[in-house]
Amino acid sequence: MDKHNSQSGVINEQRRQFLGGSVGIGLVGAGLAAGLMSAPAAATGAARKDDRMANYSADQLERVKLDLVPPPMVPKHDQIATGKPKVVEVKLVIEEKQVELENGTKAWVCAFNGSVPGPLIVCHQHDFVELTLVNPASNNLAHNIDLHSATGALGGGELTLVSPGQEVTFRFKATKAGTFVYHCAPGGAMIPWHVAMGMHGAIMVLPRDGLKDAQGNPLHYDKAYYVGEADFYIPKDANGKYKEFKTVMDSMQDVMDVMKTLTPSHVVFNGAVGALTGKNAMTAKVGESVLFVHSQANRDTRPHIIGGHGDYVWAAGSFTDAPQTNLETWMVAGGSAAAALYNFRQPGLYAYVNHNLIEAIMKGAAAHIKVEGEWDDNLMVQVKKPGAITA
Template identity: 65%
Template sequence: MLGNAAFAKGVEGLERITQTLVAPPYLPEHEQAVTGAPKVVQVKMVMEEKEIEIDKGVFIHAFTFNGSVPGPIIVVHENDYVELTLVNSAESTLKHNIDFHAATGALGGGALTVVKPGEEVVLRFKAIKAGVFVYHCAPGGVMIPWHVVHGMNGAIMVLPRDGLKDKAGKQIKYNKAFYIGEQDYYIPKDEKGVYKRYKKPINSFKDDMKVMKTLTPTHVVFNGVKGALTGSNGLKAAVGDTVLIIHEQANRQSFPHLIGGHGDYVWERGNFSDAPMTNLESWVIGAGSAGAAIYTFKQPGLYVYLSHNLIEAILLGAVAHINVSGEWNNDLMEQLKKPSPIK
């Protein structure tokens, strides 16, 4: 058994790199396959409490990692070490921590990362499982779901060192990637049915709990607010692009479907060590997990990526747009007759 001193010396001998995290729906710069020894990947996240408008006239005090809902995605490779500096902003009113579903032991790191406002902690863990995983705040008791449904969750992707592969062992490469965090909110209403707004995060706690216990969200959105990825905020791709879509949901199931496309390769529960499923019309993201899908776009136009609980998608907000440029292929689809009166 390797002693702690020998282990520490071994880790200190590894190359250290700093990963600059970026706001969703994008991923930090990364290689898809690597050679050589594992690295120590240094990242920093600041936990910030901020009021955001999730829909017109609807506000929540969001609990965030790096100011976004979801928090930024971290990308490493199997057997790399993640070294996280976790800061709780001095302006925060609550203690926070982080539980990595990708980590082993100590409640996913949650037991070692509890920090009060104005404090910071450094956690290092070895990413021994390849896949995409959720992380979230888990300060204990009822505060766990309350913090999660206030936006305090995100994802980490642990790529196999030799990259993604199909069931025959052939490498699968993507040239574009999007990261979608699905968020369920439970916003209280007053006696007139108007959504309530609160001066401080803790002021909504009792009212929030009443709505949360119904298990019925008032909003289900992609990337923090309704419309974050639709219309002029839509994502962009081109015919021929092979796109990786990471989808995380820290609290409920989701049912992704790409209208006009498919899941060419799907790791429904994010487990990259297993062969992907292929050619799916829709798939399931389990509660408290992340999944991945790859699709190569073949036609231009508007694609709608949504949860195929259509009530949640259309009425509550779980929808994104992908605008694809390129030349139309009549062999795949052609309108033979335009709409006209029946003769």
């Protein structure tokens, strides 16, 4: 079988599974059409009558383009929305490529806009997100996107399945405020495989009047970072060395065999071991409040700032709920994203880790934050230097 026929066979199998194969997902054409016709009316009817911002249709609103940036950076945005909602235009281009996880160990990834994780999308509640998904002809696989912030049609997955050489555009209303995962979900076993190849990201839907504490007081952040945690499953050869594959299709079966063990070879932040350390470390200054958005599309995780805390934490991702306060570590469920706000009080190097320290230290789930400023002895001081033990 030549490469073209092999590729076509894989894509056809992806479509078969997505349209009602091994995972039991079936689409009824008339039902889907009816759902599409009734969705705007249903959304309007469910909106609170006193919330006029929820009642605009997309054709009444200004259109703006969101300039996406590679993580951990976050697109420029207003923390408090002004005026009417907007139609936020977003473009994601899928890139199938090989990356280095650490010290020559390589993995095939399917990357939204070339990065693992994909870029953070930012909008406000009641905005519309109009997303164009591009699958270049140079790719081998069919792809789509499921956004946990979207309502209906498998989070957009039903409306966005594209083969190599195709693009598709769809629009959804951001009805819920919070942080949410997005990922590829083309059907059947292709869903976990694509996610395990780094095909995931997050979207932050801010409340229109900004973040607030439990008493309704406004919360502000001076900067924001996006940390996307990913688990990789790299096979080993008979000599115990990590395998390298020439094409993404060559890697599929062996990677899936390792995935079935539920034991990742690597657990990393932002696509590689050490991706957020050294010259790529996050930065802050004493007195700055920093918002950290943390996602994990596949497995539970537990972010922790060594030497710091979560002053305000939306661990379940919902900005509608009051944040928890003063946490040492917070749990992020697999398939979700969380947000934590911390005001740095001391200078120095902070480690931002998954506090399963085996995964942090031995598998790669660790980052650094370099903080500049003046040391405060009232918060911490070395009372006595190391020396000989005295009676």
